[in-house]
Structure formats: C-alpha cells, structure tokens
Amino acid sequence: MIRLARRVVRFGIQVHGRTRWISSWGTRTQIEGKQILTGLVGLGAATVAVIHTVRTADEDTGATSCSDNDPGDNKNISFTVTSSLERCFVAFCSLEFAGQVYMTPLDFLQSLTSEKPRMKERKILSTREVKALLASTPPLKSASSNLFQSLGNRGLLSYSDYLFLLCILAKPQHGFKIAFKMFDTDGNEQVDKAEFIKLQQIFRKSREDRKSNFQSNEDVDTTLTVHLFGGKGQQYLTYSSFQCFVQAVQREVASLEFNHTARGLPYLNGGDFVRTILKHTSLSPKAESLAWKADHIEEIYLDEFCQFFVFLNHLDDFETAVHMYTRNSIPIGKDEFSRVVVVLTGQPLPSSIVSAIFAAFDPESHGCLRLHDFVSTMRQRLSRGHKDKGHPDNLAFFSCVKRELSKY
Incomplete structure (x- = not known):
C-alpha cells in the first residue's frame, strides 16, 4: 500500500507538470488539468491517510510484525481490538x-x-x-x-x-x-x-x-x-x-494495591482507603473531595483491607439482600450494612471500614447509605473500569483523511 500511495502521488506531480504545459493552450484546458490534479492528489492523500490510520491502529493496539526465531514459530501479528x-x-x-x-x-x-x-x-x-x-x-x-x-x-x-x-x-x-x-x-x-x-x-x-x-x-x-x-x-x-x-490470587492483588497506597506503612487511614476503592470508577475524579471526610478514621490494616474485597465479590448478593430492607422502607444504616455483610461472608467488617464507606457514600451524614451510588460504583471497581464505549476507529479515520488532505 505504501508503494501504491507513492506511485499515486508521483503520478499526481507529473500531471501537475503536464497541467502547466497544457495551460498555454487555453483557460478551459488548464481548469480541466487542475481538476485532474485535485482528484489525483486527493486520492493520494486519502491513501496516505488510510496507511496512517492502519499504522496508528497498529501502534495503539501493539500489533507488530515478527521476525522468525524458530522456523514457523512467529508470523505477522495483525488484529483489531474491539473492547x-x-x-x-x-x-x-x-x-x-x-x-x-x-x-x-x-x-x-x-x-x-x-x-x-x-x-x-x-x-x-x-x-x-x-x-x-x-x-x-x-x-x-x-x-x-x-x-x-x-x-x-x-x-x-x-x-x-x-x-x-x-x-x-x-x-x-x-x-x-x-x-x-x-x-x-x-x-x-x-x-x-x-x-x-x-x-x-x-x-x-x-x-x-x-x-x-x-x-x-x-x-x-x-x-x-x-x-x-x-x-x-x-x-x-x-x-x-x-x-x-x-x-x-485475590490476596496477592489486594496486597499489591494496599502496599501501593500505603507506601511502606503497615496501615491505611480512612481517606487512603476511600481513594483506593474509588480507583477505576466514575467517582475517581471526586476521590479527594470524598476522602477528606474519612481522613480522621482509624487505621485499616492489610487483613481488614483483604476482607473488604472478599465482601465486594458478593456485591450481587449484597444488592439482593439489602432490597429486603428498602422494600420495607428501612434505611440502610451502619448496623443494617454490617448485618448483611456477616450473613454473606460469615465475618463482620471492621468498624473503621464501615465508617469510611459511609463517609464516602453518605455525604450529608444522615446515617443512611446511598445504596444505588455504592452498588453502581463498586460494580465499576470490580470491573476495574473496563466497559466498552464503542470503537473510535471511524472518527480517527475521517480525522486522519482531513489532516492529510490539508497538506496539499
């Protein structure tokens, strides 16, 4: 494709030379020559844009060409990511x-x-x-x-x-x-x-x-x-x-995230805990404003941190269980929240973690958990922000064509 693009552009330049020579024959012939030039240069630019888009996609996705270390082991890698x-x-x-x-x-x-x-x-x-x-x-x-x-x-x-x-x-x-x-x-x-x-x-x-x-x-x-x-x-x-x-595996990853935030300390304070659980969520940009209310909460240690993520893996069951309260117009306070956690995991969450959760998801301090906000945000946390929003290749393609055409 690169050779084709170069040939098209070279041919367009040759036509440009012919256009100057044809212009001596008359204005009408010159206009026709310019139209031919415009079409060919546009075709060349579009071809360059396509190549540029393919190259860009390869760079973004990491698709590269492989040289053989063993006969038949490696082939050219070519794929398109869709999520x-x-x-x-x-x-x-x-x-x-x-x-x-x-x-x-x-x-x-x-x-x-x-x-x-x-x-x-x-x-x-x-x-x-x-x-x-x-x-x-x-x-x-x-x-x-x-x-x-x-x-x-x-x-x-x-x-x-x-x-x-x-x-x-x-x-x-x-x-x-x-x-x-x-x-x-x-x-x-x-x-x-x-x-x-x-x-x-x-x-x-x-x-x-x-x-x-x-x-x-x-x-x-x-x-x-x-x-x-x-x-x-x-x-x-x-x-x-x-x-x-x-x-x-669950403990290793939880320990890694804990140590990444603790920076050498054996514990997190409530604010650090809130910042950590809001990573990869839509509330991540607001983490600082939500975390400052929890900065005064006592230390949260590694075992307690891992215990929270065990609970988080029961999020669907938690949502089902708390609906029994909400259907009867019972607000979800700290006691109700803690009771559901014990039913699901067999172990209570430390009061420091419960207080930090309510500091982030009860911003008005009414003593009631914003259930929908908590569940939807924690669901994003579990998926680590991986939600397909559509593939932008078409927009990238048209932007690239426009940029390449502007050069001629």
Whole structure:
C-alpha cells in the first residue's frame, strides 16, 4: 500500500507538470488539468491517510510484525481490538510467540495498578525460550500468596488467562464451585486440563460484551495451565486446590494495591482507603473531595483491607439482600450494612471500614447509605473500569483523511 500511495502521488506531480504545459493552450484546458490534479492528489492523500490510520491502529493496539526465531514459530501479528479489555491486554503485553501476544505475570499485575505499561516494544520468543519460561513455574502444591510477584517476567499469560484471572478477582467462591461441578461428571471434585479450558471459556464469555478477535492457541501451554496441571498437563485439579489458588490470587492483588497506597506503612487511614476503592470508577475524579471526610478514621490494616474485597465479590448478593430492607422502607444504616455483610461472608467488617464507606457514600451524614451510588460504583471497581464505549476507529479515520488532505 505504501508503494501504491507513492506511485499515486508521483503520478499526481507529473500531471501537475503536464497541467502547466497544457495551460498555454487555453483557460478551459488548464481548469480541466487542475481538476485532474485535485482528484489525483486527493486520492493520494486519502491513501496516505488510510496507511496512517492502519499504522496508528497498529501502534495503539501493539500489533507488530515478527521476525522468525524458530522456523514457523512467529508470523505477522495483525488484529483489531474491539473492547477496553482487549486494548488493556494488548497495551501491557510484552511478549510475542507463534503469532500471538502474551503478558508476563508482572505485566498482569501492572495492568491492575498502572495506567500505562512500562515498555512498548515486545520481546519475540522462540520455542526454546518459552520452554525455559514455563520451566520456572512452581507446582500448585507449593503455591504462595505472591506467585505472580515472585515469577516477575518469567512466564506468559494468554488473553484467556487474563480474562479468567480478572474473573477470579471479581467472583465469589460459590460461583466457581457451581461452575466446577458442571464439569465434574464423576463426582470426584476434580477436573483435567481439557475440562478446565472449557471452564475458562465460560468465564471468558462472562467478561466479554461482544465477540472477541482474540483466539487463544490452546496448543500453547501458559504459566497458568502449567501451574495448575503440571508441565505435561496430565495432573488433575481438585476443587480444594483450586479454591486455595483463587484465595491466593485475590490476596496477592489486594496486597499489591494496599502496599501501593500505603507506601511502606503497615496501615491505611480512612481517606487512603476511600481513594483506593474509588480507583477505576466514575467517582475517581471526586476521590479527594470524598476522602477528606474519612481522613480522621482509624487505621485499616492489610487483613481488614483483604476482607473488604472478599465482601465486594458478593456485591450481587449484597444488592439482593439489602432490597429486603428498602422494600420495607428501612434505611440502610451502619448496623443494617454490617448485618448483611456477616450473613454473606460469615465475618463482620471492621468498624473503621464501615465508617469510611459511609463517609464516602453518605455525604450529608444522615446515617443512611446511598445504596444505588455504592452498588453502581463498586460494580465499576470490580470491573476495574473496563466497559466498552464503542470503537473510535471511524472518527480517527475521517480525522486522519482531513489532516492529510490539508497538506496539499
């Protein structure tokens, strides 16, 4: 396409020379020549604009051309992102292999805490390098609550892995148990790798709001599958082991967010807690004005912070439960709020967290929670701001055409 654009523009310049020569024949001929020139230059500019748009889209999505490290391993990567989830995944991917992009464990953690990736250029992996990365994956039985931080850049996660891990951070335990039992046909509470991939696809569809262009290569092992099923993929995954894995992932991410805000201190004050839970929400720009009312609230420690996110994974159940109060015109005060939390999680939230929540979602200090505001905002927090708002490629295209035409 680049060669075509250059030829069209060169041809337009040649016509421009012919137009000057034709102009000596008469005004009418000159006008016709100018019309030809205008059409050809416009065509050339539009062609340049299309190329510019394609290049821009490639830069924004991270689509690049790969050189082969192993014969047949890498092909030219070309895809179009259609949702905010895909855009975030592509932006933070730092690895390429076999025509697909991958995150490292560190990329995944940074996608949760940072607005921009730490690097733009991706490393193209060979088959040998992929095997070396996966060889460093610890087995499930020796897993800890800092799996991803300890692995750092020594691993790779696919788009399906990314969506599945996001589901882990936003779903209650009973949701996984139901899905797990769906594939436990013999009732032994364990699944194999093939069944897990089907389970993964179910949770992937629950996160996507439209058909995705990303088709993960199931023949390529990833850090997640090797961790859960071993290097040869022949181990079975029991529900109790999977439950421990889910809890470890949830705690690792919560700890990362806690430490990111605490900056070396062993606690957060109420204001810092409010700022943290309002990240990735529509109230994020107003976080400071809402948080100052909670700055005086006593310290919130890591275990208490993690406990709040366990409750947050029961948000749908919470909304159902509190409607029993609102239908009977009973306002949701701190006592009612705390009672519902105990019913859902089996543990009460610390009074410091409850006070901080009401400081943010009861701005008039009436003692009543603004239920709709709290639920809708926390739902945004769980999805980490990933809500598709439409793809702006058409606007970018017409803007680019207008800009390129203005040069001629």
